[in-house]
Structures are given as C-alpha cells and as structure tokens.
Amino acid sequence: MKKILKLYACCCALWAILAAQPLSSESPKSPQSSESLDEATFELVNLYQQKGIASVQEKLESYLLSVPYWLKVVGQRDVSYGYFQHTRYVFVSNKALPDLRLFKVTKQGFELLGDSSALVAKGKGHKKLEGDLTTPIGVYDLTARLSNLPPYYGPLAFATDYPNTYDRSLKRTGSGIWIHGLPLDGNREELNTKGCIAIDNEILKKYDGLVDYRDSIVIISEGELRTMSSTQAAQILAGLYAWKEMWQKGNLAGYLKFYDQDNFIRQDGMRYKAFAEYKSRVFAKNEDKQIKISAIDIVPFPNEEGREMYRVNFQQDYQASLNGKVSFSSSHRKDLYVWINGGEMKILSEK
Template sequence: MKLHCKRYCYSLLAILALVPLSAAAMAEPNQWDHVSLALQNGQEAAVKNLSAQERLVLQATLALKTEKPAQALRLLASADKASDPLISLLEAEARRQQAIAAVREAGGSGKEVQMLASADLNSGLGEADARLNAFMDRLDPIEGDPVDILQPGPDVASIFMFDKARSRMFVYQPAKDGTLKKITDEYVVTGSVKGDKHHEGDGRTPNGVYRFIKKLQGKDLQPMYGPVAFPIDYPNELDQLHNKDGSGIWLHGYPMDVSRRPPQDTLGCFSLSNNRLLAMAKHVSLGKTWVVVGENLRFDNRSDKQQLTDSIKRDIEAWRRDWSSLNTDAYLSHYHKAFHSGNRNLAAWKSYKHRVNAGKTFIDINLSDLTLMHDPNRWPEGEVAVAEFVQHYRSNNFADASKKRLYLARPDAASPWKILLEESL
C-alpha cells in the first residue's frame, strides 16, 4: 500500500537549525495587542475553548511574533514538552532571537546576524503560525456564507471546504430552506508541496470540487492514518480532461503517537488531529458530502454569489429550452469547444445528437433537485461551476429520469456558461 503522508518528526537537527517564525500573516501592532489581551484575560469564547497547553503555545507564538523571546521562554517553562514537541521548536526560535540580539549588542558583523536571521525551519513552526492565525480568525470570525456554495440540492448532506492558503477546514450543513449552518472552522494539514496536484507523487493537494466516496477503518486502514479515512473522487472527469493523474487523496488522521503536524506535511491528503477527525466523521455522508478545495476562499459576498447563481441557472435553462424546442443547432451552441462526454468530443457529440433528434417529433425536458457549486480555482477554460440535477426526459419514443452532472465553464463574467463535461450518474 502506497504512503499518503509523511510522519512528521521534530528531530534534534531540526531544533538546532533554529527556524524563524513565518511572517505570512503579519498583523498591525494594535491587532497583536488585541490578541494578547484576549489570551491573557481568558474571557472570550475562543479562549475558553482552549486547553491550558494550547493557550501557552499561542501566547508564546505571539511573543515571538512581536520579538519578545524572554517572555516566550518564561511562558514555555511551565509547558509539558513531553506531550507537545512543538514546545521545543518554539524554545529554539526564542533562543535564536536572543542570539541575534546578543550578536548585535556585542558589535558582531552583519554576516553573523544575517546567518542567524536567515536560518529556515518553517516546516516545523509553520503549525504555530497557522494555529495563531486560526485563533485570530476565531476572535474575529469569518462571517457570512462561502461564495462557492451556490445552491445545495436536497441530496447534499454537508460540504467540507479546504482552504490550503489558510490551512483551514470549514464544514457546512444545508437546511431544507437552502441556508447554511457552519459546523466547524479549524486547522487542517495539506500537501507538503504548494500548488495544485497534477501527477502521481508530486506531493500536492488537488484543487477542485469533489465528493467523499468511501470510508476506511479497522483492517482496511494502517495506524499511521489515524482511526478513519475518507477518500475523495480524485481524479474526477474535469481532472482527467486536463490529464491529471494520481489517486489516494484522503481526509485522514494523524499517526497514533503524533499530536502535532505542520501545515504542509502530507503527500496530498487532508489531515486532522484524531479527536477532531472522529468528531467530523459523523458529518460525512458518502456520495452526498461535497468537498471544495482551493486557496483564499471568499466569504460574505452576497452580490457575487447571487450573480453567479443567476447566470448559471439562466444558461442551464436556455440549454434545456433549446433542447426541448428540437432546434438542434441552438441546443448544441451551449457546448464548449473542448467538450467531452465519455469517449465523445464535441464533433462526435454533434453527430450523435443530430442523429437522435432526427427521429423525434417532440422532446420534453424538466430538471429538478438542482445543486450548484462554484469552483474557487481558475482552469484553462476559465471559471468553472458544477451542476447536478435529476433530468426528466420524455419524447415520442422514449422516457427516462436520470441524475446528471454538468461541468460548465466561461472565460469571463461577460460570457455565457458553456457545457464542458456532461455525465450521467
């Protein structure tokens, strides 16, 4: 069985390399003061939900962010190193900052300071960074619905959204009226290499819209993946159209003896701590839980969300209407030049549809149970959306009801959506 993630190890060599904390999400001084005060007072709900150890880690991380290494060391002195290897890395960073200050005070050369300042161990302390950033967001939480969940249909049980840039997982559950309930917003580990997955073994987590399709546990799952794992349907039809390959992209846990992992530490999977994975497993419904993966996901933009929803519905309705009219050329104008369905490209599809429609005296098409998702990523064809629905087809010589999935694409917001892929499910 191929390995899907690396087991992260806080080795002595890593500690001695003295990594600086990343400045990926530097805040203004007054923002740091706000976070520091909240951690000290402990009155905010986001703080009350922290363990004492996690609170110490966040306080020490903040002290290092604001170049107060002595304060960080005082905080970490009471922490339990045995249960949390991240403590040793934070201590190493504090001593690196102290060493830089000492060299400067002693009149050391710029070269010596530069050597200490350029030491890089971000793979270790990246987790401290990500956890502090996530805590800051919980103090001032991301409000509003995600733009990319446009219209969950009645068979959508939940949506798991993975933001690789934020190292965050958001889980939503749709209500019958279409509104979304946010279940969680928390730290998640993704692929060790940044960017979108293209090939087997490239270490990247794929961007796109997927579903959980299987549950692995017990004898089907090695202990290094935690108590349970949920594979997604990568590579899907859109991935295959773009010649992406690889497999085995899972949501899984940590090895049983690991309590911390940095933000980019798998070979392409999503990884949660084991207790959080078990808590979230009850929200997974195979085939009915959607997975949206991207970077810097957008929230609380009702205007953009409504415009996207309206534009996709308008163009799907035009496709349905032209199909029902038996105007085959008008119907085929809704297909993208790069269209595929199974083994048929656009030319083969046109030939097939002209042949089928020639024997029809009428066609009646109706759609129900529509789900619409927007892909947060840019594809070679431009912007992409996914539509699933039940298609009710009736003609003079055939009747059928089947589930269908369309991938639609457009180069820009001024252009109509065209059908890039069509699947019968």
Template sequence: MENKFYTRTVNILLTLFLSTSIFASDNKILTNYRLHGIKNIEKALDKSLTETTYWKEYLKNKDTKFGYIESYTNILLCDKSKSELLIYSKDSNNTYKLRKEYSAFTGKLKGDKRKEGDLKTPIGVYDIIKKISKVDSFYGPMAFVTSYPNLYDRYEGKTGQGIWIHGLPTNQERDAFTKGCIAINNKSIECMNRNIDIKKTVLIIKENANDSTTPSKKTLSQLLSTLYAWRYAWLYNETENYLNFYAPEFKRYDGMDFKRFKKYKTRIFAKYESKTILFRNINIVTYPNMKSVYRITFDEEYKSNSFSFNGRKVLIVKLQDNKFNIITEK
C-alpha cells in the same frame, strides 16, 4: 405508470402557475389553457424559467455564500494556506453556519495537483465517495475517499488517485505534510464522522483565502436562467440553440468532442420526439482558483418514447463574455 407520471407533471405545473404572480394575472396564458389545454401552459412556464427576473426574485433571501445549493447540508472547506478544514452546516433558517474548525495537513508542495506523485493537494470541488472504517494505522481510525480525479480534472488531463481525508498515525511519527491528502488529528476525524452525512456533503479545496467561493446573486441568476434556457432548447428540439450552449473545446466524459457530439445530437433532435425533462437538487458551486468556472450538478428525470433516464448530471460551465459555455458533462 404513464398516467401517474403525467399527473405528477400537471400538478407541478399548476403549483408553479398558482404560486407565480406573473402568471396569475396573465389572461393570455389562461386563454391559451382554455382553448388549447395544459401543453400551452407548460411551454409558457418552461419559457419563464429562462428569465433572470424569476431567479433574481427567487434568490433574494437565499444564502448563496457557497453558490446555489439545494441538496448539500454540509460544506467542507479546506484552505491550504491556513492549514485548516472547516465544516459549515445548514441551520433551520437554511443558512450555512461555521460548525467545526480543524487544523489540517495538506500536500508538501503548493499549487494544484496535476499528476500522480507531485505531492500536491488538488484544488477544486469534490464529492465524498465513501468512508473506509478499516485502514492502515498510518491513516488513523478512518478515511473519507474524495472524487479526485473528478470530471473537470479528467478534462484537464490530470492524473493520480487516492486523495483522502484521513487521520494521523496511531503507532508512528509522520511529516508535517502529506503526499496530497488532507489529514486531521484522530479526535477531529471522529468528530467529523459524527457531524456529516457524506451523501449530503461537498468538499471545496482552495489554495488561499483569496480564492473566492462566493458568486454574486446576479451571476447565479444568470447561470440558473441559462441552465433552463439550455433545457428549453433541449425540450423543444431547437437543435441550433441547444448546441450554442456548448464551447468549441467541449469534450464529454467519454472523450466525445464537439464535432462528434454535434452530429450525435442533430441526429437525435431530428426525431422531434416529445419529451419530459425535470431537474431537481440543483447545486451550483464556484470552482476555486479558476476564473468564472462553475460545477453544476442536478438530478435529471428524462422521458421520451425511445429513451428514459433518471440519475445525476454534472456540467462544468465557463462564463465568458456573459455567455454560458459547457466545456464538459456527464
């Protein structure tokens, strides 16, 4: 198992090495490899991923209207002010195109949801957790359960649950608003069911058209390069640099504040363990109605002598004065 993992890592590094012109002509890198082996190449490549020049070039022809997205094939965009729910799907050119447009009911009151029973539809970025095929007739033929309250909602102290995308009553009348859910007519929700894979779909809910969901490529380059700078500090046990990526007001998903988190990470980094950390399926989406707040998700593969992890990671990041600040993570 160990040999397979190492071989795969080497293959990734060599592929990146051969496909990146900045290294193809760098005799110092080749000399280091000749004299010291793959570890020197690995560290140099890890360092190069922290540079914005790489990411600016990489993003040049990418569709970034919703952010940097590797794993979502569908974007559900709800604009509360227009009472609409849109489906954007990735085409063969990896460009998001408007595919379906539905009229939608949302919460009775405007603004972001803060607590149970406030009759507001939340503003934010959500996953679709599951589909419920058998629901009360009031909700039409089916419902899609969202991840509200998500990591950022809980960090903000928001309460409530049961925010769904659902249909309309089949046997009764209803008001022209919801208690916080998103409701579309029954033909539309059946159409949506045919057109999305919930595991590859993200839901963005915004208050109005002025809540921009389009970050600049310059900003995305900065976020991606800083994400890998954070990884670099983590990978090479640079405790102080690593902790500098966290905001003083940081609070982890389980309530651990920055002071306790700092002690915890300092103790772990003091082991100076060699480790492998790989990120895949990275998605960076702008948080609507929030100034310079981004949700970053990715699949993380972590391996050291004392611990291994393979699963999903979520970071909520603020850009303040061009500084990357992690305010919560899971």
C-alpha cells in the same frame, strides 16, 4: 396516462399560485363578484380560459428560463459556497493556509460547524499526475467512509471522487485522495501528505458524527476561494433550464449554443466539433424527449485559468420515444462544468 399526469401537475402548479393569494377575513364572495388578483395570476387564469391548461404549463415553464425569477428564488440566501437543493454539508479547504472548515447548508445559507488547521501535500497548483505529491484543486463528492485503516491514517477517512469528470477531461491522474486523521500513536514527523487532507483525530470524529458522506462535498482552493453571488447563481439556473428546453425541443443550434466551442472537452477526449457532429446525428432521429431536472447543486469551482467556473450537479430523468415507443431512458445524477461568459452559461465539460 402521461398526458393525465402532466395535466394533473400543471393544475397543481396553477392551484399553488392561486392559493398563494392572501385570504380575506370577510365571508367568501360569490362567483359573480370581483376579486383582487395580482397581474401575473390574472394573466395565467385568462390564458387558461382562452387556450387551455397546456398553454398555462408553457407559460409557467417559461419563468424557469428567466434570471429575475431565479433571483426571487435565491432571495437573500447566502450562496457564497454554492446553491444547494441536494447537498447538506460542505467542507471547504484553502490549501495555501492550509485549513479545513465544515458548513451545514441551511435555508439562509451556511452554518459553520467547525474550523481547524490541516495538513496537505507540498505540491502547488492543480494535481496533474499520480505521485506528484499535490493536493487537487476543485470540487469533489465524498464517495465512502473508510474505517479499519492502517493506524497512520487515524480513526477513519472520507474518500473523494478525484479525479472528477473535469480532471479526466484534462487527463489528470491519481487516486486515493482522502480526508483522514493523524497517526493513532501520535507519531507523525512529516508536515505534508501525499495528496490528502489530514486533520486532528478528535475533530475528524466529531465531523463523522455530524455528516453523511453521501450528501457531502469538499471544495479545495489554493488561496481565497472565488465565491458565488446571487446573480451568478440565477444566471446559471436560468441557463440550465434554457439548455434543457433546447434539448427537449430538438433545437440543435440553440442546444449547442451553450457549449464552449474553443474549450469544451468531454472526459473521453471528445472536443466540440466531434461532439456537435455526434449530437446532430442524435437530434436527426426526431425523437420525442421528456427531460426532468431536479435536486440541483451549483458550486464555485476553483481553477488555475481564473474563470468564473462552477460545477452544476443535478438529478436527470430522461426518456426518448420514437413512433410512440420508448427508445431510450435513463435516470442518474449529471455533472456540467460551466463558466459564465458575458452573463451566459457556457459548458466546458459534462458527464
């Protein structure tokens, strides 16, 4: 059944390419007459005729490893605040000002829905410890809409997932980092929060009517955000699929090449050497692996190290089989924290 589904999917992809050819206003030509095909389509059809549909699938998948392919996908789209297939709304805060802006993700890039001043904590740099009175720097998912709160927090709040995987890998602690309002009685003497971002209540209620927290994120920087270019987005997308390709084919050396040997650390504290040894044992099982990635988001990730760093978040559907029997399967959203080094994607942490 799986082979049939793969064959069907590949045929659909081939048909999509053929269907993309411009239609002639003339009457259909007979099969014996020559038709105008672009070179790429001709090569695919020729490959299919000589070697069958599996070879076409392999060729199509090879395009996903190509930076030029992804540059065409990104096109003229503005990816300053990220490349999104999943997220629909992006909050952006510069805590040095401080401010909070809300953008809607569009096909062209971003539409600004609101821009306001904000209150943040007085601490500088990254939040490191519980109670250090610092607003974190990084990229965070919104995890809940909170209501019926003490009046001090205004009409509602959006909770974030601080500390995220990268924070945990660096042993950062703390909790309860929210985007919330101002006291309902209007009496707030403090100019700083304990770590949250606070904005005007009417603006917060407006945002509540626009966004769904389940497909929204917040980017928090200190100073001007280092934005992402189309080239950087394409390099990461091509790198992501190449990483998946090495994993799926059981190429351990190729797979580990994507991990930063000097700086990689998982949230459980495992560093590169122990991780490589662990993966070598897993790869030695010689399982057949099917890995699908989809709904990809890539977001510039503010950091104190000055790296061109990004959070890559995507849906991962994984299945491993041994001797024809499924040995493990999973389906979840996965995080990779990466940076670009010499044009190549290097993984710093993952979940």
